Amino acid sequence: xxxxxxSEAIFEDENVLHDDYQPDSLEERNDxxxxxxxxxxPVINGSQPRNxxxxxxxxxxxxxxxxxxxxxLEEDAKQYDDLSITTVYLNCEDLTSSYRVAVALVNTxxxxxxxxxxxxxxxxGVYEKLWTELDQIGGTVLIVLDEVDYIGDxxxxxxxxxxxxxxxxIERARIGIIGISNDFKYREKLDxxxxxTLCERELHFPPYDANxxxxxxxxxxxxxxxxGILEGEVVPLCAALAAQDKGSARQGLDLLxxxxxxxxxxxxxxxTEDHVREAKQLLEKQRIEESMKELTSHGHLTLLAVVSxxxxxxxxxxxxxxxxxxQYTDLAxxxxxxxxxxxxxxxxxxxxxxxxxxxxxxxxxxxxxxxYYEYEIDVPIDAALSTLENLHMSSELDLExxxxxxxxxxxx
Ligand code: ADP
Ligand code: MG
Numbered sequence: 534x535x536x537x538x539x540s541e542a543i544f545e546d547e548n549v550l551h552d553d554y555q556p557d558s559l560e561e562r563n564d565x566x567x568x569x570x571x572x573x574x575p576v577i578n579g580s581q582p583r584n585x586x587x588x589x590x591x592x593x594x595x596x597x598x599x600x601x602x603x604x605x606l607e608e609d610a611k612q613y614d615d616l617s618i619t620t621v622y623l624n625c626e627d628l629t630s631s632y633r634v635a636v637a638l639v640n641t642x643x644x645x646x647x648x649x650x651x652x653x654x655x656x657x658g659v660y661e662k663l664w665t666e667l668d669q670i671g672g673t674v675l676i677v678l679d680e681v682d683y684i685g686d687x688x689x690x691x692x693x694x695x696x697x698x699x700x701x702x703i704e705r706a707r708i709g710i711i712g713i714s715n716d717f718k719y720r721e722k723l724d725x726x727x728x729x730t731l732c733e734r735e736l737h738f739p740p741y742d743a744n745x746x747x748x749x750x751x752x753x754x755x756x757x758x759x760x761g762i763l764e765g766e767v768v769p770l771c772a773a774l775a776a777q778d779k780g781s782a783r784q785g786l787d788l789l790x791x792x793x794x795x796x797x798x799x800x801x802x803x804x805t806e807d808h809v810r811e812a813k814q815l816l817e818k819q820r821i822e823e824s825m826k827e828l829t830s831h832g833h834l835t836l837l838a839v840v841s842x843x844x845x846x847x848x849x850x851x852x853x854x855x856x857x858x859x860q861y862t863d864l865a866x867x868x869x870x871x872x873x874x875x876x877x878x879x880x881x882x883x884x885x886x887x888x889x890x891x892x893x894x895x896x897x898x899x900x901x902x903x904x905y906y907e908y909e910i911d912v913p914i915d916a917a918l919s920t921l922e923n924l925h926m927s928s929e930l931d932l933e934x935x936x937x938x939x940x941x942x943x944x945x
Contacts (some may be wrong), residue, residue: 543797543804549757550790554750559601562594567737569598572734576673579616584695584731589738592714592781593878596679598738599711603675617672625683633688635659637675642666645734662691662703671705681712682719688727689738695730697827740780748773750785758793764805767792771809788812801913816918821912821920824888829875830883830926834864835881836929839891839910840917844939851894851907854879868929882908890917915945 548554569587576582587595603620610616621641628634633651639662640648649662667674676694678684684691695710697703712731714720720728742748750768766912771792775785791812796804825833838861842852848854858878865872873881886893892911897904912916918939922932939945 542758542800542802543762543793545569545759547757547790547793549753550786550793552786553647555600556597559594559598561741562598564596564740565736566602566710568768569602569736572736573602576606576618576675577610577616577671579613582673582675584710584733585712585736586720586732586734586748587711587713587736588717588719589715590779590781592779592783593738593740594782595713595715595738599677599679599713601914606675608897617670619670619672620674620675620677622677622679624679627683629683629685630687631684632656632687633695634684634690635663636677638721639663639666642670655687660702664697667697667706667708668703668852673709673711675711677711677713679713680715682714682716685924686827691731692724697722700837719923735740741776741782742772742780743769746780746782746785749782760803761775762793762802764803766776766806766808767804770806774809774813778786778864787816791816794894794902814913814935816920818916819892819910821916822923824890825924827888828884829913830837830868830870831865831877831942832881832884833924833926834861834868834870835878835887836917836922837864839885839908840921841916843910843914844935844942844944847942847944851909852884853905853907857882857908864930868926869887882906885912901939913945914939918945 535540552944568586572583572585587599590593603622609621610618622636623637623639623641625634635656636649636651636654638661639659641647643666648828678691681691691710691712693700693702694708698706710731720732723731739837747769750772750789754763754768769790770784774788775781778784788809792804792808795801795808795812795815801808806849825836828836835857838857839852842857842860843850848869851922853874858875861878862872874877884894885891886908890910890912891908894907896902896907918932918936920932921927935944
């Protein structure tokens, strides 16, 4: 019996929609690319490179633009015999300290048989090894630290690397750092000395609007799907949905991929708007499920408290902490748990807001009212309820009546 058979009625090449696909050209980023290119000009001139800090929300093309420009820079440098350019790309997601970044850098410069282990060296020893490697390579070395905020507070590497030459740790190499971050506040958290060097040149990538997303997605869709497979409104709808939400090209591409996948699984002959809408719900649900995995049962009850409050008192949205706290303590008692204190409850609300499950707004009620927060659910109610249904504790909760009330209230 054959279990697997090739089925390619929908996609020409679905890899084109995956995140690691590097497009040949970038749409809608002319101004930013012009600026970015100018920042790299000293490299081509053979001078000391500038350190660049690139920021913008997720999915706005920061990684793609950086890889695109570095590729061109390396190619174009070949016409000048006196230039030697080495580029290194590191994503810091797993590199949560300066030590780890330094080890990763040493290892990218070394052959597989000479790798150093990830633990057990003094930090200074690793830096010494790094300076030796850098001087052996010589020339211009451009180091991209993508998602640089993951390095956290232990960021001495961001101080050491840009100063290595002026501090006479290295002689033959000129280092340029390109730091990339989604976190707008990251800059403010940096030590002023680090900020001064790392953010020597700055660049911001704003979110895309629906028209921009449509151009980006159209180009990609024409490579990914077979001809005539997409109904006319599919790409504009993906673009509009992604623009309404975060203006992220990644989100638009994910919608296209998921919609195509739904059509393929059902052996439908075309991809329609309905596939896109269903794909949106599926992706939303996945996103909440991912976030929920990180939470404790009190985190889950906190979300449930917000959902119940929204369903039973929709006219009162958004809620203040004390409205939700009562609901939460009732739920905790009903499920045989000791309710957390107000402060810990507040932390759970803050965490859910950080995960994008709740929306938190700061209010300033002058005249003695002080500062307080208001919360409302930031994901579809049905997605939140289905996520809660899949948790261990779901049998202890009365989710059925919540579903019923939500339906009656037109919330799902
Ligand atoms: P970021 O690093 O800002 O989170 P990425 O650079 O990874 O975002 O972009 C997310 C996805 O969108 C990638 O698949 C990328 O190729 C694509 N993309 C983003 N901006 C553009 C653009 N201007 N033109 C073409 N594709 C783009
Ligand atoms: Mg990125």
